[in-house]
Structure formats: C-alpha cells, structure tokens
Amino acid sequence: MIRKANAVWRGTGRDGAGDLSSASGVLAQTPYSYKTRFEDQPGTNPEELLAAAHAGCFTMAVAFGLQQAGFTAEELKTEAAVSLDPADGGGFRISRSALTLRARIPGIDAAKFQELAKAAEQNCPISKVLNAEITLDAELEA
Structure with missing residues (x-):
C-alpha cells in the first residue's frame, strides 16, 4: 500500500507560503506557511x-x-x-x-x-x- 501527498511552496521560508494536497482529496490545496507553523494564522502545518x-x-x-x-x-x-x-x-x-x-x-x-x-x-x-x-x-x- 502506498499513500501519496504533495506539497507546493512559493517564496522564501519565512515569507513564502505553500499548500498541501492528498491523493484522497481530504487535503486539497490546504494552506501552510511560516505563520501557520510558528504563529496562529489559519491553515495547517x-x-x-x-x-x-x-x-x-x-x-x-x-x-x-x-x-x-x-x-x-x-x-x-x-x-x-x-x-x-x-x-x-x-x-x-x-x-x-x-x-x-x-x-x-x-x-x-x-x-x-x-x-x-x-x-x-x-x-x-x-x-x-x-x-x-x-x-x-x-x-x-x-
């Protein structure tokens, strides 16, 4: 069994942002960034x-x-x-x-x-x- 997900990132580590998607569609271009990881901005990490x-x-x-x-x-x-x-x-x-x-x-x-x-x-x-x-x-x- 193999499960897949994808990450796309644009910009620098601190000021950039990206999105995550999973093959099942549960994650569909779900935003993530420095602020969703280290601060309280909506999105995931x-x-x-x-x-x-x-x-x-x-x-x-x-x-x-x-x-x-x-x-x-x-x-x-x-x-x-x-x-x-x-x-x-x-x-x-x-x-x-x-x-x-x-x-x-x-x-x-x-x-x-x-x-x-x-x-x-x-x-x-x-x-x-x-x-x-x-x-x-x-x-x-x-």
Missing part, C-alpha cells in the same frame, strides 16, 4: 498533520486490539500533542508525541485496558516511524 496521523493510527490500533480481545469500544478519543523543538546543531526536530486516550469500553478491566493501549502505542505504524519520545496517558471513563 506538518506537525499538526503528524499529530492527526499519530492519533488516528493509534486509535485504530486500540480498536483492533480490543476487537481481538473480545471488546467493543463505545468511544475512543485520542489527542496527540507533537512537540517541535530546536535541534542540536541547528534546525528543529520532533522530540515527542504525547498521546492522551479517553475511552468508554463496556466490560473491560483497567489492567487489560492498559495492556491493550500500551501495545497499540508501541505497535501502530506511526509510532514505529517516529524517532521521538512517545508517552501515553490512557484512562477508562465511566
């Missing part, structure tokens, strides 16, 4: 897209783990907070992706839930590709 990818990948991995263990979630809500920090030697690096999962899963005990959440955090493909610290805060909700 690579770190936000990585956070969405990690949250989605992890949550789906939890759902599959639950299914294999005989459980069905009423709801899984995940936030991924990706940290962009200065890198040694200049530039920036993704240093961390902090996953926060809140789940409603009938009939599961806390130990089994933690086991399945940890396995999903370690084994979802996005977690495997990240060269960053990944943390997980997983809680069952009533």
Whole structure:
C-alpha cells in the first residue's frame, strides 16, 4: 500500500507560503506557511498533520486490539500533542508525541485496558516511524 501527498511552496521560508494536497482529496490545496507553523494564522502545518496521523493510527490500533480481545469500544478519543523543538546543531526536530486516550469500553478491566493501549502505542505504524519520545496517558471513563 502506498499513500501519496504533495506539497507546493512559493517564496522564501519565512515569507513564502505553500499548500498541501492528498491523493484522497481530504487535503486539497490546504494552506501552510511560516505563520501557520510558528504563529496562529489559519491553515495547517506538518506537525499538526503528524499529530492527526499519530492519533488516528493509534486509535485504530486500540480498536483492533480490543476487537481481538473480545471488546467493543463505545468511544475512543485520542489527542496527540507533537512537540517541535530546536535541534542540536541547528534546525528543529520532533522530540515527542504525547498521546492522551479517553475511552468508554463496556466490560473491560483497567489492567487489560492498559495492556491493550500500551501495545497499540508501541505497535501502530506511526509510532514505529517516529524517532521521538512517545508517552501515553490512557484512562477508562465511566
């Protein structure tokens, strides 16, 4: 399976702007720029897209783990907070992706839930590709 996306950029790094598009059409010339990345201008940025990818990948991995263990979630809500920090030697690096999962899963005990959440955090493909610290805060909700 191969998934594709495209980036177009015009101008300098600080004053230029670009757009991102995905083959599925979900992103269609979505604007990004220095201001959408480092300030609060509307648009997206690579770190936000990585956070969405990690949250989605992890949550789906939890759902599959639950299914294999005989459980069905009423709801899984995940936030991924990706940290962009200065890198040694200049530039920036993704240093961390902090996953926060809140789940409603009938009939599961806390130990089994933690086991399945940890396995999903370690084994979802996005977690495997990240060269960053990944943390997980997983809680069952009533």
